Amino acid sequence: MTYIKPSFRHPKAPVNELGWTRQDYEGGLSTLCAGCGHDSISAAIVDACFQLNIEPHKVAKLSGIGCSSKTPAYFLSGSHSFNSVHGRMPSVATGANLANRDLVYLGVSGDGDTASIGLGQFAHGARRNLNMTYIVENNGCYGLTKGQDSATMDTGSVNKKGDRNVSSPMDVARLAIEVGATFVGRSFSGDKEQLVPLIKAALSHRGFALLDVISPCVTFNNHAGSYKSYEYFRSVKEVMPLDFVPVREEITASYASGTTCEVRMHDGSLVRLTKQDSDHDIEDRQSALQAISHYESQGKVLTGLLYIDRDSEELHDVLGTARRPLNSLTEQELCPGSRFLDSINAGLR
Amino acid sequence: MKPTNIKDPEYFHKVVDCQYACPAHTPVPEYIRLIAAERYGEAYMVNWESNVFPGVLGRTCDRPCEPACRRGRVDEEPVAICRLKRVAADNKGDVSAAMPVAPDIKKQGRVALIGAGPASLTVARDLAPLGYEIDLFDDQPLAGGFMRSQIPVFRLPPEVLDEEVGFVLDLGIKQHFRHYVASLGAVLEKDYDAIFVGTGAPRGSDLSIPGREEAGKHIHIGIDWLASVAFEHLSKVGRRVLVLGGGNTAMDCCRTARRLGGEDVKVVVRSERAKMKASPWEIEDAMAEDIPILSNHVPKAFVHEDGQLKGVRFTLVDVVYDADGNRKLVPTGEEVFLEADDVIIAIGQDNAFPWIERDLGLDFGKWDMPIIDPVTFQSTNPRVFFGGDAAFGPENIITAVAHGHQAAISIDRFIRGEDVADRPAPGVTLVSQKMGVHEWSYDSAVSPEDRFPVPHVDKTLALKDRKVEVELGFDRAVAYREAERCLNCDVQTVFITDKCIECDGCVDICPTECINFVPNGDEADLRGRLRMAADEPGQDLYVSEALAQTGRVMVKDENVCLHCGLCAERCPTGAWDMQRFLYQVTKAGRSCNQSTR
Numbered sequence: 001m002t003y004i005k006p007s008f009r010h011p012k013a014p015v016n017e018l019g020w021t022r023q024d025y026e027g028g029l030s031t032l033c034a035g036c037g038h039d040s041i042s043a044a045i046v047d048a049c050f051q052l053n054i055e056p057h058k059v060a061k062l063s064g065i066g067c068s069s070k071t072p073a074y075f076l077s078g079s080h081s082f083n084s085v086h087g088r089m090p091s092v093a094t095g096a097n098l099a100n101r102d103l104v105y106l107g108v109s110g111d112g113d114t115a116s117i118g119l120g121q122f123a124h125g126a127r128r129n130l131n132m133t134y135i136v137e138n139n140g141c142y143g144l145t146k147g148q149d150s151a152t153m154d155t156g157s158v159n160k161k162g163d164r165n166v167s168s169p170m171d172v173a174r175l176a177i178e179v180g181a182t183f184v185g186r187s188f189s190g191d192k193e194q195l196v197p198l199i200k201a202a203l204s205h206r207g208f209a210l211l212d213v214i215s216p217c218v219t220f221n222n223h224a225g226s227y228k229s230y231e232y233f234r235s236v237k238e239v240m241p242l243d244f245v246p247v248r249e250e251i252t253a254s255y256a257s258g259t260t261c262e263v264r265m266h267d268g269s270l271v272r273l274t275k276q277d278s279d280h281d282i283e284d285r286q287s288a289l290q291a292i293s294h295y296e297s298q299g300k301v302l303t304g305l306l307y308i309d310r311d312s313e314e315l316h317d318v319l320g321t322a323r324r325p326l327n328s329l330t331e332q333e334l335c336p337g338s339r340f341l342d343s344i345n346a347g348l349r
Numbered sequence: 350m351k352p353t354n355i356k357d358p359e360y361f362h363k364v365v366d367c368q369y370a371c372p373a374h375t376p377v378p379e380y381i382r383l384i385a386a387e388r389y390g391e392a393y394m395v396n397w398e399s400n401v402f403p404g405v406l407g408r409t410c411d412r413p414c415e416p417a418c419r420r421g422r423v424d425e426e427p428v429a430i431c432r433l434k435r436v437a438a439d440n441k442g443d444v445s446a447a448m449p450v451a452p453d454i455k456k457q458g459r460v461a462l463i464g465a466g467p468a469s470l471t472v473a474r475d476l477a478p479l480g481y482e483i484d485l486f487d488d489q490p491l492a493g494g495f496m497r498s499q500i501p502v503f504r505l506p507p508e509v510l511d512e513e514v515g516f517v518l519d520l521g522i523k524q525h526f527r528h529y530v531a532s533l534g535a536v537l538e539k540d541y542d543a544i545f546v547g548t549g550a551p552r553g554s555d556l557s558i559p560g561r562e563e564a565g566k567h568i569h570i571g572i573d574w575l576a577s578v579a580f581e582h583l584s585k586v587g588r589r590v591l592v593l594g595g596g597n598t599a600m601d602c603c604r605t606a607r608r609l610g611g612e613d614v615k616v617v618v619r620s621e622r623a624k625m626k627a628s629p630w631e632i633e634d635a636m637a638e639d640i641p642i643l644s645n646h647v648p649k650a651f652v653h654e655d656g657q658l659k660g661v662r663f664t665l666v667d668v669v670y671d672a673d674g675n676r677k678l679v680p681t682g683e684e685v686f687l688e689a690d691d692v693i694i695a696i697g698q699d700n701a702f703p704w705i706e707r708d709l710g711l712d713f714g715k716w717d718m719p720i721i722d723p724v725t726f727q728s729t730n731p732r733v734f735f736g737g738d739a740a741f742g743p744e745n746i747i748t749a750v751a752h753g754h755q756a757a758i759s760i761d762r763f764i765r766g767e768d769v770a771d772r773p774a775p776g777v778t779l780v781s782q783k784m785g786v787h788e789w790s791y792d793s794a795v796s797p798e799d800r801f802p803v804p805h806v807d808k809t810l811a812l813k814d815r816k817v818e819v820e821l822g823f824d825r826a827v828a829y830r831e832a833e834r835c836l837n838c839d840v841q842t843v844f845i846t847d848k849c850i851e852c853d854g855c856v857d858i859c860p861t862e863c864i865n866f867v868p869n870g871d872e873a874d875l876r877g878r879l880r881m882a883a884d885e886p887g888q889d890l891y892v893s894e895a896l897a898q899t900g901r902v903m904v905k906d907e908n909v910c911l912h913c914g915l916c917a918e919r920c921p922t923g924a925w926d927m928q929r930f931l932y933q934v935t936k937a938g939r940s941c942n943q944s945t946r
Contacts (some may be wrong), residue, residue, distance in 0.1 A: 004794060005858070005860055005915065006794075006795035006797075006911050006913050006915075007795070007797045007860075008423040008424065008795060008797075008860060008861065008909075008911055009423075009861060009862075010423075010861045010863075010881045010909055011422060011862055011909065012881060012882075012884075013421060013862070013881070029858075030858075033921065034854055034918065034919045034920060034921045035852040035854045035919065035920065035921025035922070036852075036854070037852065039854060039857050039858075039919075040852070040853045040854070040857055043853075043856075043857035113805065177666065189852075189853070190852065190853060191853060192853070204802045215851070218850075218852065218921040219921075222850070228849050230851060230852060231850070231898055234851075234899065313513050318485070321696050
């Protein structure tokens with residue numbers, strides 16, 4: 001087994017605006033099973049951060065427990081990282097975010113970590129509109145414990161042993177829309193053309209951005225009869241192609257037709273989207289939920305940016321917290337003196 | 350694009366850049382791995398089989414392989430292929446048991462070889478074991494040709510040459526040395542079944558400018574002068590020496606002059622430094638011996654007084670290129686006089702065939718060169734074959750060897766009455782290197798080390814004695830580390846389309862981003878659409894059939910693939926496999942695929 005990636009790169013490897021190459025965004029060599037969809041998602045995260053010119057040390061990557069939650073070791077080795085308790089990543093992310101609002105928060109979780117043990121944490125993170133990107137690497141099974149069906153496993157899907165799943169699946173994208181997430185997308189690890197711009201848009205979004213990324217488990221859930229295999233998911237996905245235009249780039253074309261729409265992000269960048277369906281209003285919760293259900297009833301899975309609320313208030317706005325990270329506050333600001341104490345006391349009389 | 354036909358041996362051969370660039374197509378990575386495994390004798394025999402003179406070439410080869418080496422495209426410098434070859438030769442031990450034996454009864458036919466240089470010796474090596482009776486003629490007292498007369502002993506010790514020439518002569522070759530062949534017609538009249546001409550390009554170009562005749566005693570032709578030194582007819586040179594010319598012969602002349610008493614030795618060239626024909630490393634070695642190189646000096650006249658050479662007058666020029674890129678030397682009007690006690694002219698060499706009568710059915714063409722088939726090396730007289738510098742003008746040792754192998758095939762087929770134009774296919778094997786889930790039978794890890802310099806003997810010692818070899822060669826420990834720099838380009842990435850599940854694992858892991866899954870298109874279109882634009886048209890694209898799930902194709906740009914095997918390690922289904930590709934040029938008498946190992 002090779003644990004070291006050769007240090008040589010393509011001699012013409014491009015550099016981004018920071019003067020860094022893609023290599024500067026890589027991490028350690030993955031120890032996941034060969035062919036795991038999670039590795040493709042890690043590569044897409046590397047591409048997205050490289051292309052967005054994000055400095056790795058301005059990123060905090062957080063995860064829980066599971067195959068998915070191991071992956072932060074395999075990208076952005078120059079970033080802050082916290083591998084937390086099973087299902088508790090949203091709490092740690094909330095604490096970190098409140099302490100230092102200047103970092104980019106990237107949570108990586110799996111279907112077990114999110115939809116089973118961490119369901120409550122996940123729902124409250126979304127409900128509070130915590131400013132973070134939350135990626136669910138969704139393979140429909142517990143790969144780390146020999147592939148038992150997870151809560152996202154579709155009804156009727158056959159596991160490796162041959163048993164058919166009878167329980168209803170948890171749809172984390174639909175749940176996120178229901179409980180108040182302000183950016184919800186779905187994608188596929190095998191479709192980087194859609195996944196990379198979607199991650200870029202999510203990272204540029206201000207508020208809770210949930211990405212449900214179907215990521216086949218090659219070892220336990222990539223056989224005939226599985227609804228989350230490479231082959232099956234490719235056959236049922238309905239793709240809404242996506243293009244992300246960064247702030248500084250000139251916008252060369254404009255679309256106004258029923259199926260193409262442009263969404264201006266909070267930071268000025270632009271998401272250009274080709275919808276499958278002109279009735280789908282991606283800025284309307286009900287419409288987004290209807291679009292998901294509509295395709296589901298036809299045995300299809302809609303992928304792309306499903307829902308966005310561009311101008312929401314994130315947790316810091318709601319709480320009215322300090323504008324600067326806590327670690328940059330000095331004694332003077334933290335202990336403003338008895339004059340301020342007196343005025344507070346006076347206000348309580 | 351159509352799917353790549355990897356069954357065509359030339360496809361993967363081209364991926365092994367070093368071997369492909371080598372005129373004799375020596376399997377370079379194969380012997381480098383054997384050196385790393387301390388199997389020096391076997392490494393030597395892989396070389397010997399292919400290039401006949403590993404010890405000589407490991408010191409003196411023009412190394413077309415090194416500029417081609419893939420490592421040079423991702424790292425600062427290529428693998429020191431040539432000097433690793435020397436390591437195999439230096440450490441080979443006793444290889445006599447591995448050498449072929451010529452049968453006692455020679456009944457295949459009789460062949461005369463004229464000239465005992467690398468081309469003729471290669472023909473002898475290939476034909477003698479098949480049972481041919483071989484007569485070898487040369488006007489010199491010993492075999493080796495230009496390897497002996499032109500390459501100074503401080504670059505190639507005579508013992509090394511003697512041993513490798515001996516391996517060939519020991520195959521029962523009848524030797525006729527100090528025997529100048531004055532008439533090809535006379536040789537044709539004898540009952541030889543075939544005659545091979547490997548007489549080189551023996552005439553050094555002269556410089557006819559004023560004073561050439563008057564001061565002739567101290568003006569020498571480079572290749573003749575080197576031969577006189579080699580055969581010890583000459584052991585001294587003046588204190589101030591000018592060497593005119595910028596090729597490797599000029600470098601050998603100036604460095605030899607430094608050892609024969611030349612204290613103030615200069616190389617003077619007509620054009621720019623960058624246009625010098627000498628190999629960069631030979632220029633470096635000359636400069637390290639305090640020999641300056643003066644460029645843009647066009648010699649005008651030899652200056653002499655009373656028949657005594659005083660020096661050379663030069664016109665300085667500017668190099669100007671016109672719109673078509675043609676070079677012109679435009680005089681600046683300035684003249685320079687350089688003092689000299691001796692001048693050596695090393696401005697090129699020519700072929701000369703005064704001994705070949707023109708009524709033998711052997712046609713001569715342009716520049717009075719014989720007309721030779723570039724594939725079969727047969728002349729228009731079907732019994733006469735050419736090779737080495739005698740065939741198409743001055744080249745180098747490894748090219749002469751390559752010619753010799755092909756000429757031997759032709760001679761063998763000709764004598765057996767077969768069609769000479771029908772060439773044998775190469776011997777090819779392609780074998781998986783998989784040892785375990787993630788284990789390969791080659792060192793797949795890519796060493797990040799820089800190229801190791803070859804140690805040199807102390808300069809004062811080297812300049813004092815012409816016979817002291819300058820380069821010391823790598824020791825075994827350094828050789829191992831240098832060998833590990835080899836990227837094993839002969840271990841091929843083989844893609845099996847129907848096994849691929851399109852998980853992108855290989856795309857994500859590839860350090861040099863050479864693997865792509867994209868909709869198909871024509872070549873120009875595909876080259877521009879890959880993760881990294883494939884802008885080296887000389888490097889092929891490996892294209893698969895359409896894939897089952899998405900209809901895309903796998904396109905791999907071979908250009909900077911590190912052959913690290915990570916794609917194959919990441920592949921869950923074995924759609925990628927690392928397979929060792931061994932390409933061997935078939936030698937005379939071996940019509941079917943037959944490995945030497």
